[in-house]
Amino acid sequence: MEEEFSVFSHDIVVVGGGLAGLRAAIEAHDCGFDVAVVSKVHPLRSHSVMAQGGINASLANHPEGKEDNWEKHAFDTIKGSDFLADQDAVETFAKEALVNLYELEHWGCPFSRFPNGKIAQRPFGGAGFPRTCFGADKTGLYLINTLYEQTIKRNIKIYEEWVVLELIVEDQTCRGIVAYSLPEGELEAFKAKAVIFCTGGNLRIYPKSSNSITSTASGVVMAFRAGLPLKDMEFVQFHPTTLYGLNLTLTEGARGEGAYLLNDLGERFMSRYVSEAIMEKAPRDITSRAIQTEINEGRGVGGKDYIYLDMRHFGANTIKKRFPGIYEACMEFRGINPVKEPIPIQPAAHWSMGGIDCDYNTDTEVNGFFVAGECACVSIHGANRLGGNSLMETIVFGRRAGRRTSEYIANGRPKSAGNGIYREALLKQEMRFQGIFERTGTESPYKIKSELGTIMDTRVGIFREEQDLRQALNEIRELQKRYEDVRPPYKGRRYNYDLLWHLDIEGFLTISEVIVMGALNRQESRGSHARLDYKERDDKNWLKHTVARLIDGEVILSYKPVTITKFGIGKREY
Numbered sequence: 001m002e003e004e005f006s007v008f009s010h011d012i013v014v015v016g017g018g019l020a021g022l023r024a025a026i027e028a029h030d031c032g033f034d035v036a037v038v039s040k041v042h043p044l045r046s047h048s049v050m051a052q053g054g055i056n057a058s059l060a061n062h063p064e065g066k067e068d069n070w071e072k073h074a075f076d077t078i079k080g081s082d083f084l085a086d087q088d089a090v091e092t093f094a095k096e097a098l099v100n101l102y103e104l105e106h107w108g109c110p111f112s113r114f115p116n117g118k119i120a121q122r123p124f125g126g127a128g129f130p131r132t133c134f135g136a137d138k139t140g141l142y143l144i145n146t147l148y149e150q151t152i153k154r155n156i157k158i159y160e161e162w163v164v165l166e167l168i169v170e171d172q173t174c175r176g177i178v179a180y181s182l183p184e185g186e187l188e189a190f191k192a193k194a195v196i197f198c199t200g201g202n203l204r205i206y207p208k209s210s211n212s213i214t215s216t217a218s219g220v221v222m223a224f225r226a227g228l229p230l231k232d233m234e235f236v237q238f239h240p241t242t243l244y245g246l247n248l249t250l251t252e253g254a255r256g257e258g259a260y261l262l263n264d265l266g267e268r269f270m271s272r273y274v275s276e277a278i279m280e281k282a283p284r285d286i287t288s289r290a291i292q293t294e295i296n297e298g299r300g301v302g303g304k305d306y307i308y309l310d311m312r313h314f315g316a317n318t319i320k321k322r323f324p325g326i327y328e329a330c331m332e333f334r335g336i337n338p339v340k341e342p343i344p345i346q347p348a349a350h351w352s353m354g355g356i357d358c359d360y361n362t363d364t365e366v367n368g369f370f371v372a373g374e375c376a377c378v379s380i381h382g383a384n385r386l387g388g389n390s391l392m393e394t395i396v397f398g399r400r401a402g403r404r405t406s407e408y409i410a411n412g413r414p415k416s417a418g419n420g421i422y423r424e425a426l427l428k429q430e431m432r433f434q435g436i437f438e439r440t441g442t443e444s445p446y447k448i449k450s451e452l453g454t455i456m457d458t459r460v461g462i463f464r465e466e467q468d469l470r471q472a473l474n475e476i477r478e479l480q481k482r483y484e485d486v487r488p489p490y491k492g493r494r495y496n497y498d499l500l501w502h503l504d505i506e507g508f509l510t511i512s513e514v515i516v517m518g519a520l521n522r523q524e525s526r527g528s529h530a531r532l533d534y535k536e537r538d539d540k541n542w543l544k545h546t547v548a549r550l551i552d553g554e555v556i557l558s559y560k561p562v563t564i565t566k567f568g569i570g571k572r573e574y
């Protein structure tokens with residue numbers, strides 16, 4: 001008989017309390033299962049709360065959007081992706097966006113409305129019609145509060161301030177996780193019939209980043225280490241308009257509603273890059289390249305590395321009512337009044353198109369392991385995501401993950417594992433902690449992080465080329481060696497953020513290597529991946545997804561086809 005061994009046990013464990021995680025948990029609960037959410041921060045402090053401009057669904061509520069429908073939403077998404085999106089996944093997404101949006105409305109999400117009472121919609125880059133639903137410029141805040149209320153109503157168990165460290169996989173079947181309780185300082189195993197990762201993005205790797213400090217790639221790294229492939233990691237989205245110096249995002253909704261971009265000469269320069277009809281409503285990759293080109297060619301304001309976003313013509317009422325977040329950010333953080341002054345902006349790393357490889361059912365290669373939200377790569381965004389599609393992705397695929405997981409358990413639930421595997425996984429993490437504390441090296445993790453940031457910023461940014469990428473790869477591998485000499489100064493077990501930061505930096509180094517290898521290999525320009533030495537998109541050789549695996553400690557790349565359905569492949573012109 002096995003000796004008594006206590007583990008936390010649930011049918012389904014959802015890792016992450018952002019929008020994708022909460023939506024997945026609600027669905028799994030409503031399918032009749034015992035579900036728990038494990039999150040390193042309180043759900044309402046998840047990165048999702050920062051989302052601003054809106055969430056896409058082809059409601060056709062806008063007077064100029066009456067002809068909109070799910071097929072047009074799907075086509076815009078595919079074109080925006082530079083034709084790298086899987087078209088079956090996009091079709092599912094665009095169709096299901098509608099019912100999901102109305103469900104959020106019925107759950108009480110306070111969307112902004114037109115005078116006739118219908119949910120308001122605004123134009124966003126790359127969309128043929130105004131299709132972005134919003135709550136002022138605080139859409140993420142409203143959405144996550146709406147979902148959080150639903151989890152409370154259902155009494156869903158939430159483990160707050162628990163940091164997941166390992167995904168337990170045995171014979172290609174997921175068995176649970178190991179997590180570290182920040183307040184108690186303890187390591188514990190969680191037994192689960194299925195696990196859903198909704199751990200968010202990873203772009204804190206870049207020093208100029210709009211991401212919250214919690215976006216540290218930990219889920220993506222855990223899956224990678226457990227043998228799962230990562231897809232299309234070289235595609236890093238830069239948001240065109242972040243507040244200069246601080247990189248707080250200023251929503252695309254502002255440009256959608258008519259804000260201008262101005263260079264040092266006071267020119268609205270976008271007509272140099274897209275048609276006059278589109279201008280500032282171009283997709284993010286194109287707009288970011290345009291801004292960076294103006295800066296690189298010396299037309300940044302005062303010769304510096306920023307240009308202006310001008311919304312003065314909106315007037316005080318509109319700015320304060322429709323863009324309170326922009327107004328507050330400018331006033332509080334920079335002392336700039338957007339009613340009276342143009343706003344200095346620059347592009348910053350914002351969103352990762354790549355992630356843990358999965359299909360549109362949120363299935364991965366490992367049985368009982370599902371993924372949704374920004375940590376996943378379904379792929380509906382291909383090489384470039386359209387604004388407003390990410391929030392809807394968290395809802396559509398979060399819900400699908402909850403349902404799929406429930407089906408997985410209902411259709412022949414996996415035989416439960418003995419305690420040995422949990423004991424072993426716990427011991428492994430204990431040894432990892434010990435190993436780190438016992439190090440005697442003198443390297444500073446913060447210095448390594450800062451050097452990595454400089455490499456990513458200068459060599460793996462908006463524009464890329466072979467020589468830079470090769471150098472970046474060598475430098476990252478040097479940092480990986482130096483990382484072995486890093487030790488956290490504080491050795492206590494409770495709330496040891498030094499230790500967490502230490503673990504996150506190890507993950508950053510791994511993910512950066514994957515990003516750079518993918519970028520170096522992909523000898524074309526597509527969406528957010530702009531190679532100065534291969535300026536054209538090359539469908540003959542590169543209409544394929546990059547797949548990265550960790551095999552015997554080495555990152556190995558391979559490729560797999562893009563799913564093309566009735567939408568076909570075309571030129572991407574705006």
Ligand SMILES: Cc1cc2nc3c(=O)[nH]c(=O)nc-3n(C[C@H](O)[C@H](O)[C@H](O)COP(=O)(O)OP(=O)(O)OC[C@H]3O[C@@H](n4cnc5c(N)ncnc54)[C@H](O)[C@@H]3O)c2cc1C
Pocket residue numbers: 015016017018019020021038039040041042043046047048049050051052053054055056139140162163164165198199200201210211212214215218219248249251350351372373374375387388389390391392394
């Ligand atoms: C400034 C800004 C504005 C944006 N505006 C928009 C917008 O208007 N429209 C749009 O469509 N998209 C927008 N986005 C993108 C969108 O907000 C995100 O892609 C989306 O919210 C991600 O949700 P998520 O649930 O996948 O992840 P997150 O909200 O990041 O949640 C991740 C969760 O995982 C938990 N977690 C992570 N690692 C661990 C671990 N190891 N252990 C335990 N828990 C862990 C975290 O605690 C968190 O709860 C914006 C992004 C930014 C940065």
